[in-house]
Amino acid sequence: MTQAIQVVILGTLLGGVYALMASGLTILFGVMRVVNISHAAFIILGAFFTFFLWESTGLDPLLGMLVALPVFFIFGAVLYRALFPRVEGSPRFSEMTVLLTFGLAFMTEGLMTYFFTGIFRQTAPSYRVEAFEFGSFYVPTAQFYALLASVVLLVCLWAFLTYTHTGYGVRATMQNRMAAQIVGVDVRRVSTISFGIGMALAGAAGALVSFLFPFFPARHWQWIAILLSLIVLGGLGSLKGAVIGAIGLAVISAFVSRYIGPVWSPMVFYGALFIILLVRPQGLFGHQARV
Amino acid sequence: MALLELRGIRAGYGIGPDIVTDVSLDVEAGRTHCLIGPNGAGKSTLLKVIAGLLPPRAGTVVFDGQPLTGRRPDRVLAGGVCFVPQDRNLFPEMTVKENLVMGAYLVRDRAVINNRMERVVEMFPILAERSHQVAQTLSGGEQQQLSLARALMIEPKVMMIDEPSLGLAPQVATQIFDVIKRLGADMGMTLLLVEQNVRMGLAVSDWSFVLDLGSKRFEGPADAILDDPRIRDLYLGRLAERRERPT
Numbered sequence: 001m002t003q004a005i006q007v008v009i010l011g012t013l014l015g016g017v018y019a020l021m022a023s024g025l026t027i028l029f030g031v032m033r034v035v036n037i038s039h040a041a042f043i044i045l046g047a048f049f050t051f052f053l054w055e056s057t058g059l060d061p062l063l064g065m066l067v068a069l070p071v072f073f074i075f076g077a078v079l080y081r082a083l084f085p086r087v088e089g090s091p092r093f094s095e096m097t098v099l100l101t102f103g104l105a106f107m108t109e110g111l112m113t114y115f116f117t118g119i120f121r122q123t124a125p126s127y128r129v130e131a132f133e134f135g136s137f138y139v140p141t142a143q144f145y146a147l148l149a150s151v152v153l154l155v156c157l158w159a160f161l162t163y164t165h166t167g168y169g170v171r172a173t174m175q176n177r178m179a180a181q182i183v184g185v186d187v188r189r190v191s192t193i194s195f196g197i198g199m200a201l202a203g204a205a206g207a208l209v210s211f212l213f214p215f216f217p218a219r220h221w222q223w224i225a226i227l228l229s230l231i232v233l234g235g236l237g238s239l240k241g242a243v244i245g246a247i248g249l250a251v252i253s254a255f256v257s258r259y260i261g262p263v264w265s266p267m268v269f270y271g272a273l274f275i276i277l278l279v280r281p282q283g284l285f286g287h288q289a290r291v
Numbered sequence: 292m293a294l295l296e297l298r299g300i301r302a303g304y305g306i307g308p309d310i311v312t313d314v315s316l317d318v319e320a321g322r323t324h325c326l327i328g329p330n331g332a333g334k335s336t337l338l339k340v341i342a343g344l345l346p347p348r349a350g351t352v353v354f355d356g357q358p359l360t361g362r363r364p365d366r367v368l369a370g371g372v373c374f375v376p377q378d379r380n381l382f383p384e385m386t387v388k389e390n391l392v393m394g395a396y397l398v399r400d401r402a403v404i405n406n407r408m409e410r411v412v413e414m415f416p417i418l419a420e421r422s423h424q425v426a427q428t429l430s431g432g433e434q435q436q437l438s439l440a441r442a443l444m445i446e447p448k449v450m451m452i453d454e455p456s457l458g459l460a461p462q463v464a465t466q467i468f469d470v471i472k473r474l475g476a477d478m479g480m481t482l483l484l485v486e487q488n489v490r491m492g493l494a495v496s497d498w499s500f501v502l503d504l505g506s507k508r509f510e511g512p513a514d515a516i517l518d519d520p521r522i523r524d525l526y527l528g529r530l531a532e533r534r535e536r537p538t
Contacts, residue, residue: 091305165399172382172393179380181344182373183441184365184397
């Protein structure tokens with residue numbers, strides 16, 4: 001029993017970070033119907049950003065995250081304006097954006113490999129190897145901080161969407177793009193901001209990845225596969241779904257890893273993907289596609 | 292000078308053919324206008340062009356002396372031209388109240404928004420009862436009322452309403468048209484209506500434009516147009532016959 005609770009703790013810690021990673025992806029899908037295949041590549045880019053900041057100035061990766069947020073926001077907004085208006089009017093918008101972001105993923109990986117090489121990196125703040133205990137349980141400090149940072153960012157995101165004028169515009173666009181235009185939401189501006197937010201969240205998640213896992217450029221394929229299964233499970237475009245899906249699957253995969261073997265834990269994500277597509281294709285909190 | 296002037300509008304979607312080939316028409320202040328014509332005549336497309344949702348391939352839209360052509364939808368709306376599309380286009384997961392607040396997205400003053408909401412809800416009492424209900428749980432008629440109410444939140448000068456009776460039971464459609472009549476005749480709002488149920492549409496209108504195959508064929512006072520032989524022969528033949536057939 002004690003062991004099971006320990007597994008739940010570790011799974012939840014990891015799930016919080018997955019939730020942060022998936023939230024950026026699901027916001028982008030919700031607002032723009034863009035499945036951003038390059039999201040995980042930008043997470044790795046965020047990890048490199050934090051790594052070099054840490055290596056050159058000694059800045060703690062958690063503080064590095066605060067630097068990554070605005071930098072990646074601007075990067076995302078600029079990237080959106082440069083690339084997406086070209087395909088926006090296309091009758092094959094969805095296919096085009098999949099190709100576009102797929103290409104972006106390859107390019108980002110290629111550039112990172114060229115400039116940063118393919119060796120494993122990891123930031124090493126002092127808390128990376130620490131853990132604190134309560135009762136008979138232990139909590140790795142790094143994962144606890146990462147969860148905390150994820151929760152803070154997700155709460156900020158939720159507050160932005162719920163209470164700000166622009167946040168209303170984002171939610172309106174997610175629910176019905178045409179209706180949003182009709183009531184005067186500038187959807188181009190909302191899309192730019194959303195892309196910026198998605199990218200900022202990728203950058204922040206990268207900062208956390210930098211001390212949680214050893215990373216290298218091609219690592220992103222593994223991440224994006226997991227993230228896509230998470231947002232499909234939660235229901236594409238549903239933030240709540242992404243968070244619940246992330247924590248749920250992380251806990252299950254922690255169990256599989258502990259009792260069946262670590263090799264099998266990624267299977268949880270793909271297995272869940274298969275089952276959800278068979279049983280409830282719109283995901284846990286998604287809606288049937290409207291025609 | 293008319294309040295809203297369309298000159299030589301040509302429009303279509305993507306790389307597809309022209310849906311609207313050449314339309315010029317004048318919308319006069321304070322009048323209710325009805326656009327009629329068979330399916331595919333380009334009625335809805337024309338409204339989308341005016342709303343700024345579809346940039347025209349040629350032609351100009353002038354509103355109140357200001358060119359609207361090529362403006363973003365939110366700028367067109369800010370100018371006072373609003374659009375109620377045919378599939379209602381509500382925010383399904385927001386409550387009735389939140390939908391109404393979204394209608395005044397361009398208005399930042401909370402007091403003004405609350406004030407308008409009170410007035411709008413007076414016109415649609417059912418919305419007051421449903422104010423905390425999520426939009427997707429409303430009936431078709433209630434959704435249409437919410438759609439109209441949301442458009443009124445911006446206090447538009449011109450309201451374009453696309454197929455308000457679509458998918459509604461006859462009784463409910465009658466209620467909706469009562470409201471439209473009140474907006475036009477009693478409140479003096481300028482309306483541009485597209486309606487498949489031609490008789491219902493014309494009954495609340497002052498003026499009518501007849502569209503076919505993307506261009507304007509004819510226009511005239513709404514009460515006389517059904518009796519015009521050209522209209523009967525060309526576009527409404529079957530409809531007029533049905534009206535005369537004893538039931």
